Amino acid sequence: MSAQGDSRADAELSARLVSGDPDALAEMFRRWGTLVHTIARRALEDAQDAEDVTQQVFLSAWRSRHTLVPGRGSPAAWLVAITKHRIADLRAERHRARRNADAVAAGSTYPQVDDAAQRIFLLHELERLGDPRAAVLRMAIVEDRPYAEISERLGIPLGTVKSHVRRGLLELRRRLKEESSDGAP
Structure with missing residues (x-):
């Protein structure tokens, strides 16, 4: 042709x-x-x-x-x-998720303990958030999935996914601060 x-x-x-x-x-x-x-x-x-x-x-x-x-x-x-x-x-979503996770970690005065203990504590706190927020954060941070994929997989709007991530990270930061001020490990 x-x-x-x-x-x-x-x-x-x-x-x-x-x-x-x-x-x-x-x-x-x-x-x-x-x-x-x-x-x-x-x-x-x-x-x-x-x-x-x-x-x-x-x-x-x-x-x-x-x-x-x-x-x-x-x-x-x-x-x-x-x-x-x-x-x-996709790159921007990943960057935001990493930045938000880093902000949560940096915002706490949580003493340094081994990575396994921190992960267990973080997963426990994630579960306490309840679904769908816990599922959204788990997929975004732990599984490093893009927001668009989370939206599609969970059947919720993209803006709602972003709101759950933002609010969930703020809540996790608050809880980490509370734990560190209580003298917990």
Whole structure:
């Protein structure tokens, strides 16, 4: 097929996607799923993260199909742009989770004990928070999962996940301060 034929086929595929044809999304996945996965794999250096990002890219493509303009640019370039945004989102979520966990640890005057004892105490305090907050924090901090994945897995809005993390970390910080002021190990 010529370059002109390729661009015409791409424009037709784009138009089908914009009109809501799920087969168009499936075709895009067949054609460019490997490209998206490869970019994610190289950027994130983790196979599971790359698979998650690939799924998120095609879900985002479906949800934001109205932003694709048939005939202007290639669908592959559009998917690559979405991929770069999802990778950046994942990195930012992880950075925030680590920063929040570090803030909780730094905010306490908890004496240094071996890591196993600290982990046991932290897990105990997480459980005391109750679900869904405990589940959200466990997935975000202990399992290092992205907020979007937590939202999807637990079936709760992304903003709610972020609120649970923030409020849960504040509560954990408060409890750690109480424990250290009581003279507990």
